[in-house]
Amino acid sequence: IQFRRSLVGERWNSWLHLVRRLMDVQLSDHPDLFHWKLTRIGVFTVKSMFLDLIDSGPIPRSIHI
Structure with a gap:
């Protein structure tokens, strides 16, 4: 691999x-x-994501989603 710089x-x-x-x-x-x-x-569901977000508490404003 070669880099320009x-x-x-x-x-x-x-x-x-x-x-x-x-x-x-x-x-x-x-x-x-x-x-x-x-x-x-092992399959994604919106419900599982939503429940995990609720259980994890507030999301700090400094985190980009």
Whole structure:
């Protein structure tokens, strides 16, 4: 990979961190599977998201949704 600009300082450290994390990733030809942890059957529902939001308390204004 080549970059137009040199990676220095924190950008270089971030790049190395990303590369280290990607080294362990193994891709396959199998289809992706998603499991929603807020329901027993693992399927997303608006109700499960709504209930989780209610149970988690107020959302701070500093968090972008």
